[in-house]
Amino acid sequence: MAKEKKLVEQITSREENFAQWYTDVVIKANLIAYSNIKGFMVIKPAGYAIWEQIQSHLDARFKQTGVENVSMPLLIPESLLQKEKDHVEGFAPEVAWVTHGGMEPLQERLCVRPTSETLFCDFYKDDVHSYRDLPRLYNQWCSVVRWEKETRPFLRSREFLWQEGHTIHATAEEAEERTEMMLKVYADFCAEDLAIPTIKGQKTEKEKFAGAEHTYTIEAMMHDGRALQSGTSHNFGDGFARAFGMQFTDKDNTLHYVSQTSWGLSTRIIGALIMVHGDDSGLVLPPKIAPVQVMVVPIRQDAEGVLDKAKELREELRAAGIRTNLDDTDKSPGWKFAEQEIRGIPLRLELGPKDLAQGQAVLVRRDTREKEVVPFGELAERIPALLETIQSDMYNRAKEHLEAHIYEAASYPEFKETITKKPGFIRAMWCGDQACEDQIKEETGATSRCIPFEQTKVSDVCVCCGKPAKHLVLWGRSY
């Protein structure tokens, strides 16, 4: 057991040092490797397979709402980036600039896209003429570059993978409907596929997207009580439309500006998966998006019939649509267990000579480590049911954790004490003045995560300045 112990001991415990635990899991689960450019990472097969699952589930949800995929250029001319004032102010300081193509200096420098609003606008303005051309519901899966100063795998990197949807509509109402619809798609995807409960709300003026009229967000709580913004949906009104001249002829033969939205979810969400569900043995992946759902581990695989039966079971489970692998390497069973646990594979199927003789296998849940013995003939039926139970148990545990770590604060001293002593979110009232938001951030490290859609009243006055309150705000320290 010395070696097995070593494998697990390489992971710092969550309680000891959560940040180090996170890095250990990311590396030991083989999700990424650092490249030799700061903030650019190699996403290894185990990490990329998770992203492929996320893409496939989320893309299907998009397409159900009529979204179509496209591919926009990687580079944006500086003049195009500058067309919308707030947008360029938000992004210009953090983009990478291409100045030479081949041996020649470029006449105009080009930035590597940090996001593609300007490209979509430039395209739509020539492509859309009539109300018959609307709505346009386009999305792309790609990578973007933002020159961040501090970087951490998945959570903040200079290059990250994401999807960005960009839609235009004939009316402001339709655009608002789409903005809310896509936030719901994200929230449902997080809840149902990733087993991550989130809180829906609106970003404050200070925290909204550069150029947006308003930004909606889903906020998730990590195991350490910190917030992670997990997906955002922006309503641009007709701001970009006016800057880019995106007009259409309506049924009444008059020219109107289009109304516009954009919405994105990135590889950050893999950080959320790790920090919501992971434990001291490594990753714990929800079955729906686990690239491998069952790992078959033979015990004494040299014993007659064990390996053959293990292979047979693998094929049988695969035929039943269960993503199943077999670890038939020459490593010890204990080592294989540890690896399967680090990788977060939801179920382990153990099969030894004794089991073989008795016509049964042992199933071990990754999330609870509960074992159960199942006759061979019942595996193909029992495993899907068990995977569903794991999925819903994981969601329920995450939801309990979230609810148990949301506090209320009616006064500023209470706010300060809570944020210091109790990891989690705080529900507190706000006057709507950015000065209070700034002060709270400065003095406590907590930021306004959102103005939750579900508004209740904690008190009548702003937790910071004591003036009449306008909104209930969810506060928290964040990633």
Added chain:
Amino acid sequence: MAKEKKLVEQITSREENFAQWYTDVVIKANLIAYSNIKGFMVIKPAGYAIWEQIQSHLDARFKQTGVENVSMPLLIPESLLQKEKDHVEGFAPEVAWVTHGGMEPLQERLCVRPTSETLFCDFYKDDVHSYRDLPRLYNQWCSVVRWEKETRPFLRSREFLWQEGHTIHATAEEAEERTEMMLKVYADFCAEDLAIPTIKGQKTEKEKFAGAEHTYTIEAMMHDGRALQSGTSHNFGDGFARAFGMQFTDKDNTLHYVSQTSWGLSTRIIGALIMVHGDDSGLVLPPKIAPVQVMVVPIRQDAEGVLDKAKELREELRAAGIRTNLDDTDKSPGWKFAEQEIRGIPLRLELGPKDLAQGQAVLVRRDTREKEVVPFGELAERIPALLETIQSDMYNRAKEHLEAHIYEAASYPEFKETITKKPGFIRAMWCGDQACEDQIKEETGATSRCIPFEQTKVSDVCVCCGKPAKHLVLWGRSY
């Protein structure tokens, strides 16, 4: 019919001007839009949906051979690009350079990847230590940038989408086996999924990939007789391994350099799809990769029951796994027919009040325009069979076209006459001297497409210089 005629008349005929026909089809079929940076294109939904089909079919074929997907950084430090001498000479003149990150100039400039050999080497050198770590069979789907002077949609652009596989192996034999295996994967994919026959062979020294020991290629023939290199597979030997220090400890406890391959297929292949199968009415897509396989077009959709039945049929066909859409817009049937034809949708299902009364629909093949009347109850069975027939007919026609346009030339005058008068490929002998290859290109515009794996003898001497011949070479003018 005036409007319908107009729609089709916007496409130049193939015979009149093949290049203009190609551009017309690309634009009228809504595959792309030009962006405002030369050589960068917007791939629109109809074009991107084809790429998604290509990805899904090819990716499944890769995974069957054990390949895993990863994501490598977008940018390459200049010093890394320079590590392998031939490689940097091949690519440095045509890359885009990032010189600033945010407001700061970079200490070392970074190029946007034109291909990722150097990134994979840099990663593998730290990640692989023992023979137990081998082989590594990684692939990524991404976009790359090469600063081309002349650009055409799909065929040659400054940014294009592709996949690039990069593998490392313990022995030269294994690497060679993988190089050949992936070429076969490409050839099978082209033949079976795209209905495009290709010729397999080896590139000459002059035409091989920068840094490769040798390059294999599949060459397809377009309708105008010109060649399009459709996929390449490179064996690097241990050249990059030595340049990057990619070593592993073998079973005998000695250090060895790894052997390496890479292989790629890009959105160029969409150009091949268009130019192999398209006709004067637009695209003709092979059923296996057509994003929409059947378009239901109601005739007199205002007549009682027609639209309801059309919707019912759409649902029935979808349930049978057939990718089916319904055009229930208020356009005229003729206009809808023309649009379906331009888009290359393999089958049209027409349904009018008369058909409804008789309990039948009319199926019209896009490739041959043949019609057949099928009772409602037999559609779900007949359509898949018909799609298979279309798929194999398209392949057979393309193969006949290819074979009918391959000529032999034993003498240089014959070569020159053939290349001038008969569009197609020429099989002719070559001494192996690059001077002859250069001379042929200079004087005839034909390049060596490959040294075909299937070698036969046209004569004993080089078609250009008359010295003893070493290889049969396939020559042709190319895209």
